[in-house]
Amino acid sequence: GPYAGKPNPDYVVMDKLTAEKDVSTYNNFYEFGTGKQDPADYAGKMKTRPWSVVVEGEVAKPRTFDIDDLLKLAPLEERVYRMRCVEAWSMVIPWEGYSLSTLLKQVEPTSKAKYIEFVTAVQPANMPGLNDRIIDWPYVEALRIDEAMHPLTLMVFGVYGKALPNANGAPLRISIPWKYGFKSGKSIVKIRLVEKMPMTSWVKIAPTEYGFYANVNPEVPHPRWSQATERRIGGGVFAPRAKTLMFNGYADQVASLYSGMDLRRNY
Amino acid sequence: MAGQASAADSMAQANERGSGGGSPQSAEGPPSRRQVLSSGLGARPKWTAKQVGRVKPLVFILALYPVAYWIWLGFNDGLTANPPEFLIRSSGVWALVALCLTLLITPLRRLIGQPALVRCRRMLGLFAFFYTVLHVWAWAYWERDWSLASMWADILQRPFIAIGAIATLAMLALAFTSTRGWIRRMGHYWQVLHWLVYPAAVLSVWHFWLIRAGKNNFFEPYAYGVVVAVLLLIRLGFYIRNRWLPGS
Numbered sequence: 426g427p428y429a430g431k432p433n434p435d436y437v438v439m440d441k442l443t444a445e446k447d448v449s450t451y452n453n454f455y456e457f458g459t460g461k462q463d464p465a466d467y468a469g470k471m472k473t474r475p476w477s478v479v480v481e482g483e484v485a486k487p488r489t490f491d492i493d494d495l496l497k498l499a500p501l502e503e504r505v506y507r508m509r510c511v512e513a514w515s516m517v518i519p520w521e522g523y524s525l526s527t528l529l530k531q532v533e534p535t536s537k538a539k540y541i542e543f544v545t546a547v548q549p550a551n552m553p554g555l556n557d558r559i560i561d562w563p564y565v566e567a568l569r570i571d572e573a574m575h576p577l578t579l580m581v582f583g584v585y586g587k588a589l590p591n592a593n594g595a596p597l598r599i600s601i602p603w604k605y606g607f608k609s610g611k612s613i614v615k616i617r618l619v620e621k622m623p624m625t626s627w628v629k630i631a632p633t634e635y636g637f638y639a640n641v642n643p644e645v646p647h648p649r650w651s652q653a654t655e656r657r658i659g660g661g662v663f664a665p666r667a668k669t670l671m672f673n674g675y676a677d678q679v680a681s682l683y684s685g686m687d688l689r690r691n692y
Numbered sequence: 693m694a695g696q697a698s699a700a701d702s703m704a705q706a707n708e709r710g711s712g713g714g715s716p717q718s719a720e721g722p723p724s725r726r727q728v729l730s731s732g733l734g735a736r737p738k739w740t741a742k743q744v745g746r747v748k749p750l751v752f753i754l755a756l757y758p759v760a761y762w763i764w765l766g767f768n769d770g771l772t773a774n775p776p777e778f779l780i781r782s783s784g785v786w787a788l789v790a791l792c793l794t795l796l797i798t799p800l801r802r803l804i805g806q807p808a809l810v811r812c813r814r815m816l817g818l819f820a821f822f823y824t825v826l827h828v829w830a831w832a833y834w835e836r837d838w839s840l841a842s843m844w845a846d847i848l849q850r851p852f853i854a855i856g857a858i859a860t861l862a863m864l865a866l867a868f869t870s871t872r873g874w875i876r877r878m879g880h881y882w883q884v885l886h887w888l889v890y891p892a893a894v895l896s897v898w899h900f901w902l903i904r905a906g907k908n909n910f911f912e913p914y915a916y917g918v919v920v921a922v923l924l925l926i927r928l929g930f931y932i933r934n935r936w937l938p939g940s
Binding site: 451557 | 771772775834837846850903905907909911
C-alpha cells in the first residue's frame with residue numbers, strides 16, 4: 426500500500442520487533458485519557474481527514490500543507506527505531522516516513538529559527554481526555570533546530586507498512602529515537618519555528634522531572650525511578666530488564682550535538 | 693473507656709464494646725432482650741458472632757477476587773502489553789481497597805448496630821497485608837531485580853518508596869500481632885499498637901498521591917483519600933459523642 430516504505434538499511438536495529446498489537450494498544454496519548462489502553466479505546470473517533478499542517482514562524486516560505494501533499498513530498502522509508510519511554514519501558518518499531526529536514530528545506534528556515542515547536546491537534550468532541558486538566562492543551566513539544574534537522578528525526582505517517590493507527594498519532598507524528606517518547610509529538614497540526622526555547626508541555630507540568638532535552642540517559646534518574654534499565658514490551662512476564670543505552674543506542678549519530686553540555690543539568 | 697474503644701480500631705477483635713450507647717455489650721453469644729431493644733435502629737435483632745462467622749468463608753472467597761481476576765487476565769491476554777507494571781499497580785490498588793474495607797468495619801457496625809461484624813475485621817486486615825506483600829514482592833522482583841542493595845537505594849533516593857516502606861512495616865507489625873495469643877499477651881498495648889492502622893492508611897494514600905504527582909493525575913489518590921478521611925471522621929464523630937455526650 427501507499428504506506429509501505431522502502432526499508433532503509435541505514436536505520437535498522439537488530440532487536441526483535443515489538444508486536445504490532447502492542448505498538449498500537451499500549452500508548453501514552455493523554456488527549457484520550459491517561460490509561461495506556463485509552464488511546465486504543467477512544468482515539469477511533471479522532472478525525473484525520475481533512476487534515477492540514479501549518480508551518481509558520483521564522484521561515485522564508487510559510488505554508489499550510491495538506492496531509493495528502495505531505496505524503497507525496499518524498500518517498501516513504503521504513504526505519505526500525507528503538508522507542509524508549511521516560512517511564513522505563515521500550516519498544517522496537519518499524520515506522521514509515523521521511524526525515525523532518527525534507528519538509529523544513531521546503532519552507533526555508535531563517536537564521537532566527539533556533540528552535541522548532543510541534544503542536545498536537547485539539548478536537549474537543551473527539552478527545553475525552555481533554556476534560557482532564559492535566560495538561561494545558563494543546564500538547565506542545567519542541568526541539569533545537571539542529572536536532573530537528575538531524576536525519577534521524579523522522580516525520581511518521583505509518584507503522585508496520587500501514588497508515589498510523591489513531592492511537593499512535595495519525596495522520597502525522599514525529600519520532601526522535603534518541604529522546605524519551607514524550608518528545609515525539611503526535612497528530613501534529615502546527616510546526617512553528619521560533620527564536621527562543623519554547624515552553625513544552627511536560628516541562629510546564631513538572632520542571633523537576635522532565636527537561637527540555639529529554640535525551641535517553643541511563644545515568645540521570647527520574648526523581649521517581651531509575652533510568653538505568655528498561656522493560657522491553659512483549660518480553661513476557663519473567664523477562665529480565667535490559668540495560669538502557671546512552672542516547673538510546675544512537676550515541677554515534679547524535680552525541681556530537683551535545684558536546685560540551687552538562688547532560689545532568691540539561692536533562 | 694468507651695471513647696478509647698471507639699478510637700482504637702484494629703485488625704483483630706479484642707476488648708469489643710457496644711455500638712454508641714455507652715453500655716458495654718459482648719460481641720460473643722446471643723444478645724439479651726435489653727440489648728436488642730436498646731439497639732440504635734430499634735428492634736432489629738443483632739447478628740450473633742456465630743451468624744457472622746458463617747458468612748466469613750464467603751468474605752474470604754470474595755477477598756480473593758483480585759487474584760482470580762489476574763489469573764483470568766493472564767490466560768486471556770488481558771494483562772496489557774506491560775504485565776509487570778499492570779500487576780505492580782493493581783496489587784497496590786487492591787491493598788488500598790482491602791485496607792479501606794478493614795477501616796469500614798468499625799463505623800459500619802456502629803451505624804447499622806451490628807457489633808458482631810467485627811468478626812470479619814481481622815480477616816480483611818490480613819487481606820490488606822496479603823495484597824501489600826504482593827505489591828512489595830512485585831516491586832522487588834520486577835523493578836529491583838531482587839537486589840537488596842538496589843531496593844535499599846530506591847528507599848533512600850525516593851520519598852514515595854520510603855513512605856510505602858514505612859506503611860508496609862506498620863502493616864507487618866499489625867499482621868504479626870493479629871493472633872489471639874498476641875492480643876492476650878499485649879493487653880492494653882495491643883490497642884495502642886493497632887492505632888498504626890491509621891498512619892498506614894494515610895501513608896498509603898500519600899504514597900499513591902506521590903507516584904501520580906509528576907503527572908498531575910490525582911483523581912484516584914484523591915478518591916481514596918476522601919474514603920479514608922470519611923472513615924476516620926465517622927470515628928471522630930463517635931469518639932466525640934461517647935466522650936462528651938455519654939447519655940445519648
